[in-house]
Amino acid sequence: MGINMFPSDWKVSLHTRLQAFRRQFPEAYIYALIDGVFDESCYPLLKRARHLRYEALFAGTPCADEETLTVSPLLVEFCDAGRFTWERLLEKTNGHPALSLIVTPEPLNQLAARLAPWCIVDAADYTVALSFADTRILPQLFKTLTAQQLGQFCGPAHHWQYVTRKGDWDDLILPAEALPAAVGISLSEQQCAQLMRAAEGDGILFQVRATSPRLLEPHAAEQAHALVEYWLGCADHARLETPPDRLDVCIFGLENPGLQARPQLASWLAEPPRAQTPDSLFERWMAEQSSVDVPTLSVETKS
Numbered sequence: 645m646g647i648n649m650f651p652s653d654w655k656v657s658l659h660t661r662l663q664a665f666r667r668q669f670p671e672a673y674i675y676a677l678i679d680g681v682f683d684e685s686c687y688p689l690l691k692r693a694r695h696l697r698y699e700a701l702f703a704g705t706p707c708a709d710e711e712t713l714t715v716s717p718l719l720v721e722f723c724d725a726g727r728f729t730w731e732r733l734l735e736k737t738n739g740h741p742a743l744s745l746i747v748t749p750e751p752l753n754q755l756a757a758r759l760a761p762w763c764i765v766d767a768a769d770y771t772v773a774l775s776f777a778d779t780r781i782l783p784q785l786f787k788t789l790t791a792q793q794l795g796q797f798c799g800p801a802h803h804w805q806y807v808t809r810k811g812d813w814d815d816l817i818l819p820a821e822a823l824p825a826a827v828g829i830s831l832s833e834q835q836c837a838q839l840m841r842a843a844e845g846d847g848i849l850f851q852v853r854a855t856s857p858r859l860l861e862p863h864a865a866e867q868a869h870a871l872v873e874y875w876l877g878c879a880d881h882a883r884l885e886t887p888p889d890r891l892d893v894c895i896f897g898l899e900n901p902g903l904q905a906r907p908q909l910a911s912w913l914a915e916p917p918r919a920q921t922p923d924s925l926f927e928r929w930m931a932e933q934s935s936v937d938v939p940t941l942s943v944e945t946k947s
Contacts, residue, residue, distance in 0.1 A: 674746070677745070680715050717777035766830040
């Protein structure tokens with residue numbers, strides 16, 4: 645699982661939330677933005693549904709076929725008649741970073757046309773897929789885009805919220821100005837670097853799950869990510885830049901639970917950053933840990 649599971653009462657609280665949107669924005673549409681790559685049964689479910697209108701955002705990409713559409717971001721319009729199917733659909737995102745809600749005056753085809761160009765972008769002269777429906781990426785994207793880009797991305801949306809790593813909801817800060825949809829999107833090298841750094845922890849967790857899943861078993865998804873981010877901060881402090889070195893630091897931290905809570909780590913982090921090797925770090929951390937763990941033998945003199 646990429647994030648924590650939903651609370652047990654999520655269906656009731658979601659319905660309450662939707663009704664509140666209806667009261668606050670009576671003329672607006674409510675959409676779920678779902679990243680279909682996490683559960684490829686979402687798209688077939690929508691194809692069979694009778695009451696839910698939707699758009700697969702990959703539909704306009706070159707050579708889009710049924711296989712492509714099963715992993716597409718899906719924009720799904722809420723309606724009361726389709727509530728049962730809506731809940732079945734959203735339940736498929738449970739434990740995955742795949743769900744956000746958008747409240748906007750734009751009709752379905754117009755919002756889909758606004759969001760679709762963001763699926764494939766020019767990133768520092770490379771053409772890449774931008775997984776903006778992934779809620780691990782979405783909040784960082786809002787921080788990374790320029791004011792103009794954010795206005796083009798959101799348009800006249802009234803509200804946009806997403807499921808966090810903890811499995812609860814958080815709101816995104818919308819731009820002050822709604823702008824027409826963008827035709828072609830280009831991200832700068834700096835923007836790409838920010839997005840790549842924000843995704844680094846999840847990439848490391850993916851590798852750890854594939855090679856050493858036992859290291860993650862004691863942790864909820866949100867807690868595991870927080871631990872990896874802590875150790876990536878340590879790698880930054882040691883000026884470690886290569887992916888293998890940064891991965892080694894994270895694995896070492898996961899293999900030694902509680903190490904990050906020891907005062908010697910805080911003391912080391914308080915020192916000025918300087919280039920170090922993973923082996924020298926591990927030797928220092930473990931030596932200092934040993935010195936803390938070894939009891940002191942004292943001899944009292946009887947009078």
